[in-house]
Amino acid sequence: MDKAAAPPDDTAIRLRGLSKTFGSGSTAVHALRDVDMTLRRGEVVGLVGPSGSGKSTLLKCLGAVVEPTAGRIEMGGQAVFDSASGGWLIDDLRALRRDRIGFIFQAPYLIPFLDVTDNVALLPMLAGHPDREARARARELLEALDVGHRLGVRVSLLSGGEQQRVAIARSLVNRPPVILADEPTAPLDSERALAVMRILEEMARRYGAAIIVVTHDEKIIPTFRRIYRIRDGRTVEEAGEGRSLGP
């Protein structure tokens, strides 16, 4: 049961003083140091930094698979983690990930033994929605992402771009306020990378999700309006170029 509740606002996610330290004493590694971050609904923000800078650790903390050492995380105006209150304020972290966080990975990581529709419908089914409703939701999203003609196809038969769009549909299907995208354009050429960014922008706008895109892909960095640069576990917010992604 949730131990904390707060009135919802336009903020999708807010981090305050988030830190993560692995180990202790002389061998301690400070992966995150006092990270502050705020994302509004419908916003796509870049998280940029070199390898080992703490991007993945931040993503894992936000994804509720690694517990921060200190700080506070709010999602949709509700505190879900507060070190001052003892850590996670949500008992069921699986349900938190399932219902409030969407994940997009570098590779699509679709479930190979499910078809396109069921790869997306699986999440609402896991959340207890009836199969018919879950599949209807999945179809709606897949059609919005231009893969509606591949609904019953096994995912291994899709092109790389189609698989990535299915993965995006999966991240959106439970209408989470936050989507964590871990280098979603890394394996793609410029044209396809920009196409994926266009889709993310549109989906964020349409479904009101805040999307954090972890990347060091120079092709897409200029498209962000806001960027968090991370180095040695510290983040610095800066304005992006917000270059147009075209129609």
Place this chain on the structure above:
Amino acid sequence: MISLASRDIGHHLGRFVFTGVGLGLLIGVTLTMAGVYRGMVADGRAVIAASGADLWVVQQGTLGPWAEPSSVRDDAYRALAGLPGVAEVANAAYLTMQVPVRGRDVRVMLAGIEPGGLGEPAQLVAGRPLLRSHYEAVADEAAGLAIGDTVRIRRHEYAVVGLVRRATSSAGDPMLFIPLKDAQEVQFLKDNDSLVAERARTAANPALNRPGIPGLLDAVLASQNAGRSVNAVLVRVAPGYPPEEVKAEIGRWKHLTAWTRADMEDILVAKLIATSARQIGMFLAILAVVSAAIVAFIIYTMTLNKQREIAVLKLIGARDRSIAAMILQQALALGLIGFLVGQLAALVWAPYFPKHVLLEPGDALRGLAATLLVCAVASLLAIRAALRVDPADAIGG
């Protein structure tokens, strides 16, 4: 909710079925081994039941004609016939030997019976029962003999006049029924050279060939040849008399041991084939362990190959029990395929075994339960591995 197990099986159907067939052949061997044991018991019981006897009277302190050597004077039946509750008696002789059949040696259990009396084969599938007192035989068809064949047993040739089915010893040897007197001769009469040598040895013994006692040597020689024995006397108890009471009477007054039908079955199962049963039991245990190891290895390998998918499933909110259920269901499905293939294989190859293989539905059900249990246990290793997968593995480096 989607059945993840069935979708995964469908995705790797060829590999899954191929593995199931391999496992099935192993299960088929297991079921066949159980069938061999059942066949031994069933054959022994069939022979006991077919004899029509309620009691087997044997040499005092022995276990009877099949389990231990037993020698009873062939006139003992007269004394038994007079006991209260005894309706019918008949001598019987049993011995196992090799006989030549169409140029090859066949091991048979020779049964000497009195034509028309107890111990006769119950139902013939061809020909007629023994009618003459000498040189006729009724054979189990597994011996490879046909009506009209002759078979040489020691000094004499016997004409096969009838055939029976499923009359075999618990060792699986087909039975060959011949008249009692012939069987006694086969079992107890020495060959001519031995007789001549024995007579010479007796004549050379000064204690048995005394010059002052004419006729002593002839009397000794006559007694040596006249004594005839049988292995058992079969007794049918009159209606209304409990066999246990008649058994007790025989034990008390006749210095012989009597066994009831239930006793004989117990001797058969608990003593005669006990070692074979333990041997088969060991095989079954080893095969069960091997099957479990194979299932565990296959399911574990399949699970390791799905580590990334499992991490993703956990990350997106799948519960441990859903993932454990997926692996358990796959193991059970593998066991089910294996069992069906094994059952089919056992049914196909059982008739070609030299011994009777009896595949009982009860054993099949127990085999199915054991297979599913073994598969469930074998899946625990894979489930443990899956539950240890960290959902964080799906994210970044």
